Amino acid sequence: MKIKLKLFATLGRHLPPGARRNAITIEAADGSTLFDLLDRYGIDHEEAFMVVRNGVFMPPAQRPIEPLRDGDTLAIWPPVAGG
Amino acid sequence: MAWTGKILRVNLSEGTLVAEELNREWADQYLGQRGLATKYLVEEIAPDCDPLGPDNKLILATGPLTGTMASTGGRYSVVTKGPLTGCVACSNSGGFMGNELKNAGWDMIIVEGRSPEPVYLYIENEHAELLPADEIWGTSVWRTDEWLHNRHQDPLLRIAAVGRPAEKGCLYAAIINDLHRAAGRSGVGAVMASKNLKAVAVRGTLGVGNLKDPKRFIEAVDAAKRVLANNAVTGQGLPTYGTQVLMNVINELGALPTDNAREVQFDGAHDISGEAMHEPRPNDGKPNLVRNAGCFGCTIACGRISTIDKGHFTVSHKPEYWGASGGLEYEAAWALGADTGVDDLDALTYANFLCNEDGMDPISLGATIAAAMELTACGALAPERTGGIEFRFGSAEALVKGAEWVARGEGFGLDLALGSKRLCEKYGHPELSMTVKGQEFPAYDPRGIQGMGLTYATSNRGACHLRSYTVASEVLGIPEKTDPLTTDGKPALVKAFQDATAAVDSSGLCVFTTFAWTLEDIAPQIDAACEGDWDVDKLLTVGERIWNMERDFNLRAGIGGDEDRLPERLIKEAAKTGPAKGLVNGLDKMLPEYYELRGWSADGVPRAETRARLGLS
Numbered sequence: 001m002k003i004k005l006k007l008f009a010t011l012g013r014h015l016p017p018g019a020r021r022n023a024i025t026i027e028a029a030d031g032s033t034l035f036d037l038l039d040r041y042g043i044d045h046e047e048a049f050m051v052v053r054n055g056v057f058m059p060p061a062q063r064p065i066e067p068l069r070d071g072d073t074l075a076i077w078p079p080v081a082g083g
Numbered sequence: 084m085a086w087t088g089k090i091l092r093v094n095l096s097e098g099t100l101v102a103e104e105l106n107r108e109w110a111d112q113y114l115g116q117r118g119l120a121t122k123y124l125v126e127e128i129a130p131d132c133d134p135l136g137p138d139n140k141l142i143l144a145t146g147p148l149t150g151t152m153a154s155t156g157g158r159y160s161v162v163t164k165g166p167l168t169g170c171v172a173c174s175n176s177g178g179f180m181g182n183e184l185k186n187a188g189w190d191m192i193i194v195e196g197r198s199p200e201p202v203y204l205y206i207e208n209e210h211a212e213l214l215p216a217d218e219i220w221g222t223s224v225w226r227t228d229e230w231l232h233n234r235h236q237d238p239l240l241r242i243a244a245v246g247r248p249a250e251k252g253c254l255y256a257a258i259i260n261d262l263h264r265a266a267g268r269s270g271v272g273a274v275m276a277s278k279n280l281k282a283v284a285v286r287g288t289l290g291v292g293n294l295k296d297p298k299r300f301i302e303a304v305d306a307a308k309r310v311l312a313n314n315a316v317t318g319q320g321l322p323t324y325g326t327q328v329l330m331n332v333i334n335e336l337g338a339l340p341t342d343n344a345r346e347v348q349f350d351g352a353h354d355i356s357g358e359a360m361h362e363p364r365p366n367d368g369k370p371n372l373v374r375n376a377g378c379f380g381c382t383i384a385c386g387r388i389s390t391i392d393k394g395h396f397t398v399s400h401k402p403e404y405w406g407a408s409g410g411l412e413y414e415a416a417w418a419l420g421a422d423t424g425v426d427d428l429d430a431l432t433y434a435n436f437l438c439n440e441d442g443m444d445p446i447s448l449g450a451t452i453a454a455a456m457e458l459t460a461c462g463a464l465a466p467e468r469t470g471g472i473e474f475r476f477g478s479a480e481a482l483v484k485g486a487e488w489v490a491r492g493e494g495f496g497l498d499l500a501l502g503s504k505r506l507c508e509k510y511g512h513p514e515l516s517m518t519v520k521g522q523e524f525p526a527y528d529p530r531g532i533q534g535m536g537l538t539y540a541t542s543n544r545g546a547c548h549l550r551s552y553t554v555a556s557e558v559l560g561i562p563e564k565t566d567p568l569t570t571d572g573k574p575a576l577v578k579a580f581q582d583a584t585a586a587v588d589s590s591g592l593c594v595f596t597t598f599a600w601t602l603e604d605i606a607p608q609i610d611a612a613c614e615g616d617w618d619v620d621k622l623l624t625v626g627e628r629i630w631n632m633e634r635d636f637n638l639r640a641g642i643g644g645d646e647d648r649l650p651e652r653l654i655k656e657a658a659k660t661g662p663a664k665g666l667v668n669g670l671d672k673m674l675p676e677y678y679e680l681r682g683w684s685a686d687g688v689p690r691a692e693t694r695a696r697l698g699l700s
Contacts, residue, residue, distance in 0.1 A: 008331050008358060009324050021353040022331070049315065050559065052335050055662035057564065075335045079315035081559055081598040082326030082413045083552055 001070035003028045005037065008077045011048070014041045034063040034074065049079040085147035085294055085612035086110055087190050091211055093204060095278050096137060096196030100211045105190050110147075111615050112698065114622075117173045118589035118629040120144035120162035120191055124171070125632060127193075130639035134166035134270075135252070135277040137197040143184065143243070143283065144192075146591025147613050150185030150291035150379075152301070154308050155593035157182045157379025164640070165269035166277075167254045167447070167502055168521040168545040171636045174257070174271045175549075175588055176243075177378030177386075178264030183241035185591075186287030198279035203231070203244075206285045216281040223247060223441045223490075224259040231284050243283045246441030249276035251492030253500035255447035255523075263409025263439040264378065269522060269544050272442045300611035307596075307604045311382050314599035316561070321385040321595065322375050326413035327357030329526070330421075336558060336567065337661020338531025340524075341421045342476045343453040344517050344650070347528045347658045351426025355416050359428055360387070366394045371428055373407045383595060387411060389432050397433035397483055409439050414548070417526035418449025419486075423456060424476035434486040441490040447502055450523035452485045454503040454515055455495075463510045469495045517650050519546035520642060529649060529668040530658040532557050534565070534573040536668035537677060540647045541577065543633035549594060551580035561598055568662065570669040574677035582626035589629065628697045631681075631689050635699065644687025647674060 006023040007015050018024055028037060038048055051058040052075040058066075068074070090103045106123075113119040120142040132138040142162040149156055159181030165172030184192070187208050194204075201220040202213045219227045227244040242260065249256035249272035256272030257265045266272075294300045311317040320328065333339045334352035341349040353359060360372040369390065377384030389410025391398050398404040411419075411432055419431045438445040452474070458464040459474040466473045470488065474481045488496025498506055503523050507516035517524055522545025529536030534553035539546040548554065553576050557567035565572060583602055587594050590609060602619040610617040637643075653668045678685060682693030689699070 006331075006335070009320065009328050012358060022358055050332070052332075055335055055337050057558075057560075057566075059564075075331070077328070077332060078320060080320040080324060080328040080332070081316045081555070081561070081595075082321075082329035082332075083548065083554070083595065 001028055001030055001068070002026070003037070003068060004073040006073065006075040008075065009080055010078050011043060011076055014043050016041070028068065031067045033066060033068065034058065037074070047078050048076045050077040051075070085151065086115065087185065087188050087293065089189055091189050091192045091206070093192060093194045093211070093213070094196045095194065095198035095202070095213070095280060098198070098213060100213070102209070112625065113629060114147065114586065114589040114625050115190065116144045116146035116149070116158065116160045116589045116591055117162065117175070118585060118625060120160060121171060121173060121629065121633060121636070123191070123193060124162050124164070125636045128164060130636055131641065132164060134164045134169065134274060137278070139164050139274060141194040141271070141274050141278065142191055145181050145185045145190055146589055148608060149591030150182035151294070151591070151612060152380065153304050153592060153608050154311055154380060154382040155378065155596055156591050157381065158591050158593055159184060160588065161258055161266040161271040163271055163274045165271065165544065166273050167270040169640055170520055170544055170642055171633045172269035172271055172544050173588070174266035174268050176258070176260055176264050176266040177381070177593060178261035179379045180241045180243050180260035180264070180285065181591070182291070182379040183285045183287045185291050186289055187285050188287065188289045192283070194278060194280060197277065201279045201281055203282040203284060204280065205235070206283070208287060208289055219281055221247065221250065225262060225440045227282050228262055231282060235284065237286060239286065241285050244281060244442070245272040245276045246490070247492055248441055248443050248489055248500060249273050251497070251500065253443065253489060253492070254502045254505070255444040257438070257442045257444050259439060259442045265439070265442070265444070267444045268446065268547065294612045295614055296611045300608065303607040303611045307600060307608055308382050310604055311596065311599050317383045317596065317599040321383050321598070324357040325375065325385045325387045327360060327387065327411055327416055329413045330356035330416060331358065332558065333527060336531055337658060337663045338528040338567065339417065339421050340517070340526065340528045342424045343422060343457040343515065344528060344652055345457070346660070347531055347663060348660050349421040349424070351424070352421060354426040355420040355428050355431055360389065360410070364392050366392050371432060372410060378593070381593065385595060391429045391432050391436070395429040395433070397430055404433065404436055408436055411435050414525050415445035415449070418446045418523075419482060422449050422453040423482050425479050425482050426477070427479040430479035430483055434482055437486045437490050443486070443489060446525050447523045448486060448489060448499070450517055451499050451503045451506055452482055454507055454517065455485065455499060456481065457515050458507065458510050458512060461512065461515070463512055514651055517652070519649060520646050522546045527554055528658070528663070529653050530666050531661065531663035532567040533570045533669055534567070534576055536649055536653060536670050537573055537577045537673045540649050540670055540674065541677065543630065543637060549584070551577045551584060552594070553577060553580055555598065562601065568666065570672045574673050574680055577677060578680050581630050582623050584626070585629040586622040586626035589625065624697070628699065631693065631697055631699055634689060638688060647687055
């Protein structure tokens with residue numbers, strides 16, 4: 001399945017070659033979870049502080065178990081704030 | 084005691100400067116800075132006075148922790164009746180001005196009357212005098228700053244000044260200190276200029292002592308600094324990316340007001356984001372961001388120092404803008420960028436430099452230009468009225484020209500200087516103004532972040548994010564995550580943020596500490612510094628008292644519950660994209676519950692028992 005992966009702020013260093021504007025579309029095995037993708041790109045689970053799936057906050061409890069779906073967009077940030 | 088116990092009262096009409104003793108009873112009830120200065124204001128001015136007339140007063144106020152070793156303890160506030168809104172106005176600034184004023188031995192300066200000629204206020208510790216400002220009247224803040232440093236031959240002089248827009252009555256003119264820190268919102272700069280006061284220049288060498296329990300204060304401050312350092316947001320996130328990291332966050336969540344809030348997502352968001360500020364430019368290979376920067380005593384350092392590409396059309400023939408200066412914060416980048424549809428990072432940085440150079444609130448400026456663009460789109464504004472430039476969404480040229488014209492006070496800039504509300508009324512479309520109580524709302528669309536709708540509607544200084552930043556909870560999960568798309572629980576959340584923020588804004592500390600600190604971290608610092616028993620409960624009561632006092636002033640100024648509303652667009656036109664697609668803001672569900680929680684009547688007036696509980700007359 002295809003997943004659009006967006007890694008922002010300091011997580012941008014984990015993006016594979018070919019990424020543009022902090023985003024890349026990747027192939028992932030059916031049934032993959034968020035944690036599977038984090039492990040694949042060497043991202044510490046704790047560092048993936050805010051995860052937004054298709055524009056909606058993904059609660060931490062879902063991240064190790066919820067299967068992703070083809071066409072999902074994942075946007076991930078380390079702890080950040082503004083105002 | 085932390086307070087110096089001294090106020091400088093400056094009567095510009097009479098040319099007198101008098102030292103007064105601080106009202107310590109009020110200090111115990113209102114703490115300092117925002118709360119205490121507002122108490123003085125509401126006691127001393129008629130609520131219906133002309134904000135730009137001599138009867139209004141302008142107060143520059145520090146908090147009890149300003150100038151101490153507490154982290155971020157460099158804040159001061161400017162309190163007055165605001166010309167943009169007619170409401171109580173309180174604009175908070177960092178930099179190094181607040182601590183300098185405190186080091187000179189003053190808790191606050193109360194400026195009243197109007198000088199017959201342009202003057203500036205010079206303070207060196209206990210010495211204060213009014214000096215002629217004829218030579219700097221009509222010049223920018225940056226020129227004024229340079230002139231004053233030369234005039235007094237003192238590179239350590241700290242200066243707060245107004246620029247040309249303020250002198251010409253721009254209703255969102257700011258007071259700029261330290262070249263690029265701003266008491267930005269609500270037009271406090273216009274009030275200062277209306278008094279013929281060009282600048283306040285301060286040198287303070289007395290130190291800030293007077294702490295109730297110095298040993299305990301050092302321990303409390305040290306513990307609190309460790310919390311900031313060890314917190315991932317204040318220790319790493321804010322220093323590295325600043326507030327601008329929010330651009331992509333809020334866009335992903337579908338809550339980024341775009342094209343005067345016609346849309347909630349901006350295709351060009353990434354190009355003007357904090358991430359983009361780190362990327363090398365094609366032309367010179369250098370990034371926009373040079374470094375981060377901290378205000379006095381700050382151990383977070385979220386500020387941005389930036390440059391513009393020398394080959395960019397805005398500065399290619401203006402070498403005076405080739406150096407590094409105060410860069411884009413999130414709110415400015417949103418207003419000058421997403422809200423106008425402009426995705427040119429250099430153009431935004433240039434417009435932001437102009438805001439610093441001449442003292443303009445970038446939120447109101449950008450939102451007003453965005454309103455002009457929508458007026459153009461609907462045929463109400465033709466290029467012949469706008470200096471021959473078509474104000475279309477996405478036009479960097481229109482953005483830049485608009486900013487330059489307001490800065491110089493010329494041409495269509497005089498219309499833009501009115502702010503969005505008056506501009507849209509003038510051109511026959513008041514519904515296109517994205518304002519509450521006359522003030523432009525900032526960078527969070529209340530259709531995608533519901534709590535911010537109530538925040539804007541009930542803010543005592545007109546639409547504002549900093550009066551109750553529920554984004555922390557609804558988006559960032561601080562202190563705990565709530566759903567941004569629901570109204571459930573938001574009235575209580577907004578009230579809690581409003582009260583806590585009012586206390587923090589009265590302390591001398593920066594509200595950004597609260598991404599890591601709670602009042603449990605702040606109270607011990609205040610308690611060790613100040614006479615009296617300062618615990619969390621007392622701070623919350625002080626915050627609630629301040630909120631109700633501000634509300635009461637607005638009510639007496641004729642601004643009541645019928646003004647606690649949002650632009651029609653936000654409650655009638657559903658978001659078109661993103662997770663909030665199909666949603667409007669549910670203000671009608673939240674407002675009655677909020678009034679009830681506040682102890683106010685159904686039309687938004689504090690009940691007698693609420694006033695009595697808070698000790699308000």
